[in-house]
Amino acid sequence: MKKINKTTVDKKELPVKILQFGEGNFLRAFVDWMIHKANEAGVMNHGVVAVQPIAGGEFVANIFNEQDSMYHVYLEGIKDKKPVKEVTLVKSINEVLNPYSQYAEYEKLFLSDELEMIISNTTEAGIRYEEGDDLNATPPKSFPAKMTALLHKRYKKFNGDANKGLLIICCELIEDNGSTLREYILKHAEYNKLEESFINWINTACHFYDTLVDRIVPGFPKENINEIKEELGFDDNLVVKGEYFHVWAIGGDSIIKEKLPLDKAGLNVLFMDDIKDFRAKKVRILNGSHTAMVPVALQLGCQTVMDAFNTPEVEKYINQMVATEVLPAIDEDPEELKAFAAKILERFYNPYLKHYLKDISLNSISKWETRDYPTVYDNYKKLGKSPRLTTFSFAALLVLYSGKSEVSFTPNDTPEFIEFIKSTYKEYDINGWVSGILQNKTMWKENFTEIPEFGEEVSEDVKLILDKGMLKALKSIID
Known part of the structure; x- marks a missing residue:
């Protein structure tokens, strides 16, 4: 059975336009699958670097490295009352890194000129405000503090250039996820007495989106993984199983529709002013x-x-x-x-x-x-x-x-x-x-x-x- 890596699969290098907080099953079978589909359809050309949101995780990161961050998404479900199956080899992730052990590489990516957006799924507990979280830590503990610290560094590097703000799309399963993250970032900025011009930059140059995500993703199919590997013809240890159905509702200004035109690839992505x-x-x-x-x-x-x-x-x-x-x-x-x-x-x-x-x-x-x-x-x-x-x-x-x-x-x-x-x-x-x-x-x-x-x-x-x-x-x- 073939290994899955660049020696057995053709994978082109993609410009890193998306920094993704989270490398779990859901994001890989939902967001990264969509980005791959859009790349293949020619409506986007976006590479993703997935950031592990907590310390540790070397075992998982090693599997990604061995497979050059490629994996199969194995979808099964019902469409128009008939069984349907779709298997996709996803190639949208460039690499997975951990900011606790690879902080320099992490910061370099966040401050890169070509970066356009942040996508996150740090679980419902990830978007929380921790007063006193050290913004000078490498990295800070909580996700909002991590974002505050790196946005501040990006603001300073580009001298407050309005064109270097980022689009920030949250997938956490809480109501008003993007709006809540922005609220906590501003709270950290005020607590740490960061300059008023930075706060204005957050409010005007960075764009936060509330989203609703929907796809059931059971994850790695360990109960019949050997059968699935035989079917795929690859020794894939990152297979993600999910249902065929998907919908992603993204609420906010129209810029996101231009920068992330997933709907043009035939995906069930809905852009709207407000998702309430x-x-x-x-x-x-x-x-x-x-x-x-x-x-x-x-x-x-x-x-x-x-x-x-x-x-x-x-x-x-x-x-x-x-x-x-x-x-x-x-x-x-x-x-x-x-x-x-x-x-x-x-x-x-x-x-x-x-x-x-x-x-x-x-x-x-x-x-x-x-x-x-x-x-x-x-x-x-x-x-x-x-x-x-x-x-x-x-x-x-x-x-x-x-x-x-x-x-x-x-x-x-x-x-x-x-x-x-x-x-x-x-x-x-x-x-x-x-x-x-x-x-x-x-x-x-x-x-x-x-x-x-x-x-x-x-x-x-x-x-x-x-x-x-x-x-x-x-x-x-x-x-």
Whole structure:
């Protein structure tokens, strides 16, 4: 079997226009895959240097070096209700370096004349403000401090030239990711009393973009890697497996569309002034469906999303909930919404990915409030109707967390919230139990008691599930 490197694969040198913080599976199967596609399509000619965001990581860096930073992205999924597979040998990364052991090379790249943009995925915990983080360290500890230090050096090297600012695109899974990074950079600048002209340069010459990324990336397929290597014909130890579906929504000024024209390569990249509405729509349809489905499907013995959608009652429940309660509460063109939802829900039928319900169930209490309660609220307040199916999912969640469900399940959520739900359970007073949960202000940001009917209907569904069992209860509420 062939090694994968420049002796076996033709790889041209690309100008380093992108410095990428993060070398993990997601960025490689999403951003770097897109950049490679755009390079191959001739709409871009961008090389990437991937920066490891934490110390260590020599083992991973060595594999990249051995493979000259090339690897395969192995995508499987459903498109137009048919199985689809795509395998791509990605060549967009020039090298991987670690700023803790290669600081001089790292700084040289950041200060290079041809660099145009920063792309990051330092996990949700990466964009955080650490007061007092030393900007003179090589490098500073936190990602915002690293960015502050190097942007300041770039500002000084180019004497505040407005044309040497950078485009900064964040992929971290937090709301307002780019805006939050800018806020923390400015905070570090002010704390360290950096010159006012530098702060003005950040605000005018550098462009920060909020984004929403979406592709399920399980990562290295260790369970069948030998079969995949045989299929590829390469001894590739950096293979990344992912789903075929992808979307990248990028919000901000129009400069990014000119500098990163990924859409011109046929990729599902959407440029918009503000991604808030798009994010809300995606969260309600995809994430809301996941969160609503989990407590129902788990109580039917399902383990994965595919198991759930192979259960006719669950499939019908989710499709009906989205069509009759979720979409009517979103203020957009109904036909466009229907098409958008169809593409989203098609992913639930993907037989190639083991998307475990127990993993999706992490922190379901806060997820349900964020993802599903807006649908409940809008149905009552805007549409004047009871969202029976969405409400049922909340009742299912309470039953699952109460320890009284038909299946044994250990929730992975805030311990004091789980304990409260369990310890206050009263078989003889379900209405009081539900009311106590809804009125627990430490658990919720929203005021659930604003809609009196909600608590009453949740209580009735809890009783229904406990009396009849999940399957019969579910059958009784779907048409």
